[in-house]
Structures are given as C-alpha cells and as structure tokens.
Amino acid sequence: MAHDFRKVLIGLVPADESGGATAAVRFGVGLARHFGAALTFQAIVPHVTLPYSVVGGFAAGMVAEENKRRRELVEAAAAAARALADEAGLACVADLPDLALEELAERFIQQARLQDVTVLDAGDDLLGNNRSMIEEALFNSGRPLIVIPKTGGNPAPKRIAVAWDGSARSARAVGDALPLLAAAQSVSVVVIGGEKDLSRVAPASGLIGYLEHHGVKSDLVALEAVGGDVAETLRRHVLDSAVELVIMGAFVHSRFRQAVLGGTTRSLLENSPVPLFLAY
Secondary structure, rough: OOOOOEEEEEEEOOOOOOOOHHHHHHHHHHHHHHHOOEEEEEEOOOOOOOOOOOOOOHOOOHHHHHHHHHHHHHHHHHHHHHHHHHOOOOOOOEEEEOOOOOHHHHHHHHHHHOOOEEEEOOOOOOOOOOOOOOOHHHOOOOOEEEOOOOOOOOOOOOOOEEOOOOOHHHHHHHOOOHHHHHOOEEEEEEEOOOOOOOOOOOOOOHHHHHHHOOOOOEEEEEEEEOOOEEEHHHHHHHHHOOOEEEEEEEEEEOOOOOOOHHHHHHHHHHHOOEEEEEEE
C-alpha cells in the first residue's frame, strides 16, 4: 500500500495587492486536510538588494520602500494562509524569511527535501518569482512538485491522467503519486505518439500491470500528437475526459543543471487547465 503524504510544503506568495491566498495555498491546505498532513508555508518573496555600483540615498530609499511593501504583502498572505489552515482544523508552520533570491531559494529547497510533496502556483506571481522556484524545486529538491494553475483544482482528484513516456522521470512521478492514484476513481495511462520513438522504453502495458499490483485500476489511452504538439494533445484529453490531475515526469533538454525545461513541460506549466504533479 502506498504511504500517504504526511508533510506538505506550500510556497507562499501574495495573490494580489491585498495579499490574499493563492490557488496553491487553497489546494495545498485541501491536500493536507485530505491526508491529515503536517503543513508548512514558506514565503518565497525575495528581499530586493542594490548592486554595489548603485549605492545612493535615493536608490536606497526606493529599495527600502519596496522591501517594506513586500514584507506587508507576505505578512498578509501568511495571515490568509493561516486562516485557511485554521478553518480546515490543521496546525501549520509559517516561515517568512527576509532573504535575497539566491539565499531564499536555497532555504526553500532545503525545506522541500524534508517534505513529501511541495505545492507551488503556476507561472509568475504578483512579484514575478514562481517560475524560478518551480525549476529549483524540480531540479534540486529530490521530491515531487504539484503546480497549480490560477483556476485552482481538486486536492482530492477523482479522475487522473498519467502522461507516460516510459522514462525514468515518468516512473518516479508515478511512484511518488501513488497516494493520489490509490484514491482516484479513474486513472488513464496516456501515451502520445508522433513526437519521439517509444519502442525502446518501458511499455504502458507494464505500467498498467504495476499499478494493478498497487490496487490501482487503469486504462490505456493511445493518442497521436495533433500537429506534433504533445502538450496541446494532452490538454485536449484533459478537457474532453474531465481529468482533474496530470502526473508526468519533467523533461529537460540537457543533463546539466542549467538546462531549460523541455517544450512539453514548459508549455503545460504555462497553460494547464488542471494541476500538474511533476517529478524529475
């Protein structure tokens, strides 16, 4: 039997100028409530710093004002997140570090390594930092990540699609997502042809057998990439089949850390109708 998620980390950013709760906060609280998990919020809004070449009273004053604004937004977002956790009957920890981006990212990744899953908002937030944290969490945490679109999603999804390409990353994503798969009512293993050769990778039929051993019944869905666009084909399947969560391995173009995300992964992060469960 798959172990449940017992620790959930949520990246905390302000939803708007009032500092309200974002879709990721709402989803993450619901996920923690569903599994009875411990909940941690960490603010991922960086402290603005001045380069040494731009030091002066006027510039310093502007930076100080911006940092004050950011701090107020973070505190308002934390208050909104705590209120949602209280309403769900969950104890939570809120970490609101006042750090520059590099140090903030390192602290976030260290925290993520000690969690079962991390939840972040898709795209850039009000202050423009989510995308860098998504990539940091994917490449460096060693843990799965759930990315939530602005429209939100169901933290206890009943219809799940596994985007399967037979890769090690896909296998890791499936293994990490077993607690969600085990609770779903419908699971589709989606194989999309037309982009790359799938003849030499772990077959989808094998995955269906693997899932059955874990008590998860699944069906194979074989699709051809519409116009060679795997992301758009997957989006259409999600909408046509009322899928509530997509599980997939994150693809990159290189083995090096500075690699950019692959086209399908990047496209879905930019425009997914449902939450994405990602592993690398």
